[in-house]
Amino acid sequence: MSAAKRSGESYPPFAVTVDLAVFTIHEGTLAVLLVQRGDDPFAGHWALPGGFVGIAEDAASAAWRELAEETGLExxxxxxxxxxxxxxxxxxxxxxxxxxxxxxxxxxxxxxGPTAGSDAAAARWWPVEDLGLDADAPGEGSVDLAFDHADILRDALERVRSKIEYTTLAAQFADEPFTLADLRRVYAAVWGAAPDLGNFRRKVLSTPGFVVATEGRDEGDGRLGRPALLYRRGPATTLQPAMLRPDGPPAG
Structure with a gap:
């Protein structure tokens, strides 16, 4: 190997960046945090928050820093x-x-709400169903994302959807105490389709430590019949076997 190659002089400019696909459930819908780019390239386009990794940073540190700088989210x-x-x-x-x-x-x-930082013109939570990610081709009203962020976002969405198949992560999004209907709505928001009611109830209640029954009932739901039982999150973290999402393409 030549001295030039050992020193890196013969290689073209090269950089490492981080991008973050940050999801939450907002108003009953799965939403992702996007920023509007203030500078070229892709000025005015929406993108995932992120940026260049500093020479003295690791990727995780850069990810948190860029998230705070572009959106104000700590x-x-x-x-x-x-x-x-x-x-x-x-x-x-x-x-x-x-x-x-x-x-x-x-x-x-x-x-x-997120606050756009110095590197972004705007920041907002977008309902995933409005981004056209599940369609084979973008449709009317879909968002033209910068760089390859549509591909990254599709992969991230699939990771989140599969994550709640084999973990109890969905329970973190139900305000305690919650009913099984509340928990089922979390799955519906993430998957884009509600799981089968009977199978869902059997899976949740037969998994040790998924949920823990309280002594209370939901007296204020306004429905006829006996009020639904209330639950809290249990200590379990995994589902074996997994709770598979409904067949067919997700809504949106």
Whole structure:
């Protein structure tokens, strides 16, 4: 190997970025946080929050920093994991850029609206069903995302949908105490279709530690018949076997 190659002088400019697909349930709908780019390339387009990794940063630190700078959203408790690495040579018109994407799914994030930082013109929570991600081709009203962020977002959405198949993460999004109907609505929001009622009840109640019954009932739901039992989250974290989502394409 030549001295030039060892020192990196013969290689073109190369950068590493982070992108975050941050999901929450807002007004009964699965929503994702997007920012409107203030600068070129793709000025005015909506995109996932993210940016370049600093020379003294690791990817996780850069992800949290960019999230705070672009949206005002600080660190939160909830599920966060690395999604995948995106490295198509032409994904960024500026130079060769590789993105380490992360996905987050946490309750209550939309209770205070995001604030666009210095690197973004605007920031908002978008209902996933409005983005046209489930369609084979974007339709009228779908959002033209910057870079390859539509691909990243599709992968992130699939990760979140599959995550609640084999974990009890969905219960984190139901305000305690909750009914089984409340919990089922969480699954419906994420999957785009409600699970079969009978199978859902059997799965939830037969999984040790998924939910814990309280002594209360939902007296204020206004429905006829005996009020529904109220539950709290249990200590279980996984579902074995998994609770599979309904057949067919999700709504939206």
């Amino acid at each position: 660190r939160f408790s909830g599920h966060l994991e690395q999604l995948a690495t995106y490295s198509a040579p032409d994904r960024d018109p500026r130079m060769r850029v590789v993105s380490v994407a992360h996905v987050a799914f946490a309750p209550g994030l939309a209770r205070s």
